[in-house]
Amino acid sequence: MPRETVYNAKIERIQILDEDGNFDAKLGKGLLTNEQVVNAYEQMTICRHLDEIAFKLQRSGRMGTYPQNKGQEANPMGSAMAMVKGKDWVIPCYRENIAMHLHGLPYHYILLHWMGDERGNQIPKGVNMAPLSVPIGTHMLHATGIAWSMKLRKEKDRAVITYFGDGATSEGDFHGAMNFASTLQVPVIFFCQNNQWAISVPREEQMNSPTVAQKALAYEMPTVQVDGNDLFAVYKATKEARERAIKGGGPSFIEGVTYRLGDHTTADDARRYRDQAELDAWLAKDPLIRTRKYLEKQGAWDDKKQAKLDERAQKIVTEIVRAAEGIEAPKTNDFFDHMFAELPEALRRQRDTMRTSSLGQDPSQIGLQGRSAPETVEAGR
Template sequence: MPKKVVYEAKIEHLQILDEDGRLDAKLAKDTLTDEQVVYLYEQMSTCRQFDEIAFKLQRSGRMGTYPQNKGQEANAVGAGLALQKGKDWVIPCYRENAALFMHGLPMHYVLLHWMGDERGNQIPEGCLMTPLSIPIGTHMLHAVGIAWAAKLRKEDRVVATFFGDGATSEGDFHGAMNFASVLQAPVIFYCQNNQWAISVPRELQMNSATVAQKALAYDIPTIQIDGNDIFATYKATTDAAARARQGGGPSFIEAVTYRLGDHTTADDARRYREQSEVDAWLSKDPLIRTRKYMESKGLWDDKRQKALEERLSRIVDEVVKTALEIENPSPADFFNSMFAELPPDLARQRDTMRTSSLGLDPDQAGLRSTPEGVR
């Protein structure tokens, strides 16, 4: 009996706007209009300006830590535009600020989150997103759950979840991919492959030639794209969303990109990566190439750039002011966000914390809210 091939696959790579700002007109057909390109450039610039100010806030001691999105902005904006605001869900990691802003999250919420203020995690009604996920990978399961619920309720919704290359080594990733495929949930797995998981380079993280091929094992349609190209990020997400809306289930996108900053402000990337590598990626910066393209089409010039920079500086200053001037949170806040009804042991911790800081006994202070006998 001769052996036969039971499975064959190939992975496509999509780039539409190259690093010199040249567009493949054929591939760009029916993607972004000129107005949308300008809009996405402005959104990326907003995110970059926000990043710089957040970085300075951390350096001046007003924020615990902060992970810059610098260099990866084309992903959040392209995907953010392809998803429908108020209808589709965004389930982020922590390098998708622009998508959250585009889908209605007030910008100061992200600052509050990194200042350790729980109010930054209380997503306003009507914003279809979950808070930033610091545990790597756990949110992909939530995304599949939300997508499955939408399917069961016959709602016309797509859920997109964002994560890094390192997250694809987590068990949660594989659990989420398997459930999404088996349930044919309308979910988009968007991997920002920025080449590093803190100090671990991609080639030590995994031995596969691409991240995209991991989806083959789950029979999920998959593609690799240039993640610094707004046309490619928009097109790949639009196609995946259309597939999900038509009942075609999940999709996987590997967006090849690069983190131009440190992992977070607690990191110093010079200890583990060469400046020559960073320099090579600086020339692929999504803002620079989009600007080159806009200028070549007469959509942008120095005057518009200057006006944008002035406008963004005012907007971001206002956001910082809002975050800094909000009244101080209560220390008990971090007990109050997780449960609708606080379990007795946590209620006791909250009460003890409140009184011990004042040097009081909770019973004498009349602050104990747990039933007698609960320890």
């Protein structure tokens, strides 16, 4: 038996706009108009303002917890621009505020989610999106399922994009979603935001492969690595993946290499496990600075425009916070009203008595007659 190579592979990396604002005119030709880039820059700036305010809301006790998007904005921005609002589906993780907003979710829904208000997860009708997902990896299966339904229903010209982190690719759910998507050849784009960290675990400890993109090779999926802080590269890769998907070419994988400039969440302090030098190096690669440099070179941006934008962003963010905090208080009955078509008897009693123990729910029992139950009876409950 001879020895022979049965599989050869290579992973391409795309970068069009580097960190100094240099633009690869050949690769980037005709990709985005200045108007589109200005709009993207404005969106990313508004998102950054919101991010900073959300952090302060948590610190001042007005929000439970919050994961900053800071530094990663070009990934969701460039990719969401390449998808079609109202047609495609977006299945997010929790660092894709811009993508959710661009595809129709009002920003205050995201704040409500992190304030612990379920209404933040109630996606408005007509918005093709799942609520943001904190359980790592579970939602990628939903993305594959939605794409499968598109295929079964013979819905042309639609695709799904799902976002997840580098750490999520160590989950079994990730591999299940990838395998089903590949064997069924469904129109889904797996977009990994490789931000180098899974809470305090660095990428090199999380996986032995030098790229995340190569994980898709096992599923025979077209796969590419892009500079995830480069709006143009992200847009190009996603556009190509979408075109392939709607032509029946099946799923694709994109690794957007970026960096989490903030802590994992407001419950974390990244200074305890990562070097300031590493953070400084990535601060210089910030997608907002880079996009602004590009626009300035194009003569499409200046300090005056920046000052106006910052002022506008502040007003917009103030309105978003007002909408979230101004929402009427939920009714206690809401707990019961949205889960079952017909409320089971035990829950009906809980609702009517606001007590959870079967003893307390029965008004004929001592618990509701103002007398406390004997120790021995209570202890058995």
